[in-house]
Amino acid sequence: xxxxxxxxxxxxxxxxxxxxxxxxxxxxxxxxxxxxxxxxxxxxxxxxxxxxxxxxxxxxxxxxxxxxxxxxxxxxxxxxxxxxxxxxxxxxxxxxxxxxxxxxxxxxxxxxxxxxxxxxxxxxxxxxxxxxxxxxxxxxxxxxxxxxxxxxxxxxxxxxxxxxxxxxxxxxxxxxxxxxxxxxxxxxxxxxxxxxxxxxxxxxxxxxxxxxxxxxxxxxxxxxxxxxxxxxxxxxxxxxxxxxxxxxx
Numbered sequence: 001x002x003x004x005x006x007x008x009x010x011x012x013x014x015x016x017x018x019x020x021x022x023x024x025x026x027x028x029x030x031x032x033x034x035x036x037x038x039x040x041x042x043x044x045x046x047x048x049x050x051x052x053x054x055x056x057x058x059x060x061x062x063x064x065x066x067x068x069x070x071x072x073x074x075x076x077x078x079x080x081x082x083x084x085x086x087x088x089x090x091x092x093x094x095x096x097x098x099x100x101x102x103x104x105x106x107x108x109x110x111x112x113x114x115x116x117x118x119x120x121x122x123x124x125x126x127x128x129x130x131x132x133x134x135x136x137x138x139x140x141x142x143x144x145x146x147x148x149x150x151x152x153x154x155x156x157x158x159x160x161x162x163x164x165x166x167x168x169x170x171x172x173x174x175x176x177x178x179x180x181x182x183x184x185x186x187x188x189x190x191x192x193x194x195x196x197x198x199x200x201x202x203x204x205x206x207x208x209x210x211x212x213x214x215x216x217x218x219x220x221x222x223x224x225x226x227x228x229x230x231x232x233x234x235x236x237x238x239x240x241x242x243x244x245x246x247x248x249x
Contacts, residue, residue: 017138017139017146019192019195019196020134020135020138020139020146020196021135021146021149021150022192023086023089023134023192023193023196024131024134024135024146024147024150024153025149025150025152025153026153026188026189026192027089027092027093027126027127027130027131027153027189027193028127028128028131028150028151028153028154028157029153029154029156029157029188029189030093030096030153030157030184030185030188030189031092031093031096031122031123031126031127031185031189032123032127032128032153032154032157032158033153033154033155033156033157033158033159033160033161034096034100034157034161034181034184034185035096035099035100035119035122035123035181035185036061036119036123036158037157037158037161038157038158038161038162038165038181039061039100039103039119040058041161041162041165041166041169042103042165042174042177042178043057043058045169045174049107050107052109056109057112060112060113060116061116061120063113063116063117064113064116064117064119064120064121065120067117067120068117068120068121068123068124069120069124072121072124073124076124076125076129077129079125080129080130080133081133084198085130085131085133085134085137085193086130086134086193086194086196086198087193088125088126088129088130089125089126089130089131089134089189089193090126090190090193090194091125091126092121092122092123092124092125092126092127092130092189093122093126093185093186093188093189093190093193094122094186094190095118095119095121095122095125095126096119096122096123096126096182096185096186096189097182097183097185097186097190098115098118098182099115099116099118099119099122099182100115100119100178100179100181100182100185101178101179101182101183102114102115102118103115103116103119103178103182104174104175104176104177104178104179104182105175105179126189128151131150132147134196135147135150161181164181165177165178165181168180168181
């Protein structure tokens with residue numbers, strides 16, 4: 001007769017697929033829904049208080065993406081593989097919270113741009129990329145369904161944050177409202193990545209054969225494939241269209 005010890009039960013809970021989906025959902029809810037889609041609500045307050053133009057306050061997102069994307073985007077995948085998606089998600093949650101806290105008090109353009117760059121780093125470290133890797137490593141079946149549920153966090157966060165931000169602004173002013181959103185990002189997105197057990201460390205059934213080694217030159221073959229560039233261009237257009245419009249609503 002086999003009994004489940006408390007340590008084994010805890011390990012199984014930390015490795016559960018449901019917890020993995022919840023962790024990814026909350027990360028996308030906070031780091032995309034709150035940090036990306038929530039900031040435009042505060043642009044008018046910055047324009048009125050600091051005397052900046054609308055073009056300046058909307059340029060922070062563009063500058064952050066242009067600097068972080070080319071310089072950091074190419075090594076982000078390597079970092080996820082090297083350090084694990086959970087650590088990257090935890091780092092992204094901390095950076096996202098710090099970015100919004102900084103933006104709530106940034107009354108000069110250098111500080112404004114600095115914290116927007118940090119916000120872009122938070123998106124890369126804790127957003128879709130590590131969430132996809134985390135789910136792909138945990139799920140063999142129903143992987144698409146799991147990713148679909150996790151990605152609902154983006155829409156849920158984007159729909160909720162204007163209502164929440166407006167309520168917070170009425171109660172405590174826009175500075176403290178933005179600061180509170182930063183704290184909520186950390187509260188929502190940080191704990192579960194720290195709790196989750198690494199998928200690589202999860203026990204495998206004895207009968208399961210080890211995965212085949214990746215063929216040599218696989219990356220080179222991908223980079224030489226026209227399909228890769230079509231997918232990259234399509235993703236760029238889709239993300240750019242949605243993100244660009246959201247910054248001006």
